[in-house]
Amino acid sequence: MKAAVFYGAGDLRVEERPMPKAGPGQMVVKIDYCGICGTDVEAYQHEIVKPVIVLGHENVGTVYQVGEGVTRFKVGDKVLCGPPSYCKENCTYCREGRPNICAYGFPRTNGIGGPDGGYAEYMLVGDVEHTMIIPVPDGVDEKDAVLFDVICVSLHALRRSNFKFGDNVVISGGGPIGLAAIQIAKAAGARRIVALxxxxxxxxxxxxxxxxxxxxxxxxQDVGGEIRKALGNEDGADVTLECSGRQESLITCIFQAAKNGSQVILVGIVGEPLSQLSLAPVIPREIDLISSFVYTPEEIELYLDMLASGKIRFPGMVTDIIGLDDVVEKGVARQDRRGQLKILLDPSM
Ligand SMILES: [Zn+2]
Ligand SMILES: [Zn+2]
Incomplete structure (x- = not known):
């Protein structure tokens, strides 16, 4: 079978690989679509993922082979298979119902932490019991279902906050995560939503x-003033979501958007050191800075359910579908990203 193998920064090769085989407790999924994540682009540029590995953690596919002892799934089932894996009961966080921050999850997540991922025709799920595998309900398009990694990051972020019906929300960053956050805040009953x-x-x-x-x-010229004008108040937002991962955006969120006593949720990953940020003025304002990381299996089910019933929708989110042979040029190393939101890989192309 064909797979795109990551050998290090700037080195992703499409190769012929042996067909995986499902041992006890394992299964093989035929990849229908795999989302190209910003993390994959980062990995390609800066090697934030350890090589050698087949990338791809946003997977939707069809169960192709089940190993001995796997009873939850059968051949032909449509499933989402994505991050993060979790230990289920061996760590404090899983026991507290927070599998997204499982102490042992990431190193065994397909396509990012350990086992090979979905930039391939087939993918082995090495431990079905401890991998986030969610059935795709009838009537949900796989191309929508596979957006789970983007949508659920935003969904989890809003659920991490104290957001309530009628709150004013500011969302910074208009990429896929910011767009998803806007749609979810709208569905949740935000009073006014301001996008930066x-x-x-x-x-x-x-x-x-x-x-x-x-x-x-x-x-x-006056972002804070413009936000207040847009919200129709003197104070700012009840909940502010930073979805761009840029330092200036975080500073704008804290100092221009958030009202005193409110929450700023860190959704985007601000990678650079915060050289310009002094927290001293934040203390007397009692701003809560809350980090939010991925999502839980229940939140993926919630996403699929609300999608199926039409309560949330994400038109135009998929802007390109490419084959494995184009994974570098039109995928992780794509030069012109303007206008692109989510790029999907279809290994059958
Ligand atoms: Zn991702
Ligand atoms: Zn755990």
Whole structure:
């Protein structure tokens, strides 16, 4: 079978690999689509994932072979198979019902931490019991289902917050995660949603997803004032979600968007050191900075359920579908990303 194997920064090769075989407690999934995640792009550029590995952690596929002892799934089932794995009961966090921060989960997550992932025609699930595998309900398009990694990050973030019906929300960053957050905040009953972006070209889609106002933080002279005008108050947002992963955005969220006593949820991963951020002014304002990481299996089921019933929808989120042979040029090393949201890999192409 064909697979895209990551050998280190700038080195992803499409190779012929032996067909995986399901041993006891294992199964083989035929990959129908695999999402190309920002993490994969980061891995390709900066080797944040340990080589040698077949990348791909946002997988939807069809169960192809089940090993001895696997009873929950059968050949032909459509499943989502994604991060993070979890130990289920051997760590404090799993016992507390927070498998997303399992102490042992990441190193055994397909395509990112340990075993090979879904940039391939077939993928071995090495430990069915401890891998997040969610059946895709009838009537849900696999191309929507596979967006779980994006949508559920935002869904989990809003559920981590104290958000309640009628709250004002500011969302910074208009990529897939920010868009998903807007749609979810809208479905959850936000009063007004203000989107912060650096690119006017994204405004129509942000509005389509539910933003009431869009502010270009690069060209706006008074972002804080504009946010208050948009929210119709003097104070700022009840909940602010940082979804861009940029330092300036985090500073804007804390100092321009959030009202005193409110929460700023860190959804995007701000990688650079926070050289310009002094927290001294934050203390008297009692701003809660809350980090949010991935999601739980129940939240994936919640996503699929609300998608199936039409309560949330993400039109136009998939902007390209490519084959394995194009995984470098049109995928992880794609030069022009403008206008691109989610790129899916279809290994059968
Ligand atoms: Zn991902
Ligand atoms: Zn655990």
């Amino acid at each position: 972006e650096t690119d006017d070209a994204k405004f129509p889609r942000l509005k389509e997803y539910g933003a009431d106002y869009c502010i270009n933080v690069r060209t706006c």
